Amino acid sequence: MRAINLPTDLLRAFVSVIDLGGYTRAADALGRTQPAISLQMKRLEELLDAKLLAHEGRELKLTEEGEALAVYARQLLRLNDEAVAKLKGRAAKGQLRVGLPTDFSVAFLQDSIIDFAGEQAKVTLSITCDLSRKLLDLLHADDLDIVIALLARDKNPYLVRSWDERPIWAVAKDFPVNKSVAVPLVTHPEGCEYRRRMTAALRAEGRDWRVAYTTPDIGGLQRAVSAGMGVTALTRKTVLPDMRILASREGFPAMEPIHIGLFYKHQRLSGAGLMLVDSLIARMDEAAEPAPTKASAAR
Structure with missing residues (x-):
């Protein structure tokens, strides 16, 4: 199969449309025109042969394919922007508002954030602990920058990574x-x-x-x-x-697994935010339950 390369400028436009809620706002943020953003979206859909965005009334929604691509797009943009920041020697600074759920084990995440704060003296951190659905509402309203939360049962437009945990x-x-x-x-x-x-x-x-x-x-x-x-x-x-x-x-049967996600709006996130995201992903990967081996699964 012929390799398909996804240009980061198309992915950045796509994520900006999602995060900012429309073509016009994405165009303003990226210094482009609205028709230029529309052409980029068309080009991306042509590359993937998939419909990514759809209008429901006046609201722009992700299709199933669009939601799947958004997860990869955020990861690719994070790696791209981290590489640029590292090679250009940009220091982390500014304020970060982080949301952690009360209904998940947050101690090891708090330790990761505290370690990050100790290493980045120019970053001011503000942490909010609440139920997952409330944290996601705050992220949607731009009142939080980064959220660890339980996945919603329907759409998760700002999802970057996810992990499973069995209670x-x-x-x-x-x-x-x-x-x-x-x-x-x-x-x-x-x-x-x-x-x-x-x-x-x-x-x-x-x-x-x-x-x-x-x-x-x-x-x-x-x-x-x-x-x-x-x-x-x-x-x-x-x-x-x-x-x-x-x-x-x-008399206590196994419970359904919990699906935990890392969420943020890439267009709204600073370089310091990307550095913290990298630290949180590493900590969550370390904490993830190992997948069962063939031998253990057969028992």
Whole structure:
């Protein structure tokens, strides 16, 4: 098959149209005319033989092919811009607003951000922790620059990379498990994907449950579980030494995996932002659960 090269100027125009919400705004940001941006989009679609953008009323939407390309386009542009910044010796500076989810293990991500801040004295960081859907709303409104969040169930237009994490059942080591009583859940507020997965798994198992403790804070959730308030869903990185993991034989079936994503608008992101993104991707790749081998999958 003949190799197809995707010019970065076409990818930059494509991502700018997405991030800025239209051809005219993309043209202004890139110093081009609106017809020039339209021609670039047409050229990109011709190269890939795919429709990438479609109008729904007055709103511009990504097609399925467009959403798939957007993920690759952001990665290619990030590598391109990082290479240019490194070779030209540009220093990181400015303010970065980062969103981290309360419904995912954020401690190791906070460590990565703190390390970055220590290395980049001219960068001012502001971190917001909230439910994933709220963080994505803030990114959409340009109130955050970079977000780690659980993937939405429909469209994820600013997605750059994604990882899978399977939640596990955790309880205090001395907590008595009684299958004849309703499971006391320690959970984040309504709207949390971990909460939804816990209740869905118990419902499928035919087990009753009740909410024993609700907190928006991962630390508060961990303390409540350690104190014996009930059962919760955690990632392996947030299980504390005084907890134990519950198994399916105890009436706690496997939960659906969580899909975590890194999101940003490339056109809005500074060189400092790209450097932090690179650090976060490296940390998330290190933390990702290894894919099962053929031998383990066969067990």
